[in-house]
Amino acid sequence: MSARGGARTAVTVGARVRFNGVTWQVVALSVHSIHLVGPDGGGQAVLAGHLFADPGFTIIGADAPQAAPQWGLFETAPAAAGG
Template sequence: MTTKRNARPAVKVGAHVRFRGLKWQVVALSGRDIRLVGPDGGETVLAGYLCADPGFTVIRADAPQAAPKWGLFETAPATARENALAWQRHVREVACGLPGGPGSEGVVREQ
């Protein structure tokens, strides 16, 4: 939570919120999109939709706990994400011989 006097808890990465009757952790923010992880997986919701839920509350906002790898990926700077995705095709090709990954069309290169 914020340390300002009389301030309201903020929805930020690491915050825990109650939404649709379940406890979720905020793992990424992107514009109006909020990425949540709950007991059965994750989903992205619009901030207005989240806040309009009748049971919505910020439970606590503290340091992020362990988050799935995709949640951490979304919090990386845009240029770092672009570089990682550019390398993804090459890594898949090294792993299985096909740029599109296992099961994709094409001919495996001899190298």
């Protein structure tokens, strides 16, 4: 569930996610849907795009991505590219 070594964080079966202000557990994945069970035992299938577009969506326990320093990427460019 956490991003290590440049890997992307992924939603997997068993992960806990925050969606629509509620903490859910992922119980199944299909081609376009993610099946969730809430704290009350009720469930729903959500289109993946809808889930990821929710402004409050997070994978609970996943590491937050590290931001690059503002000039960090320029420092990695070859000197000849500086023009």
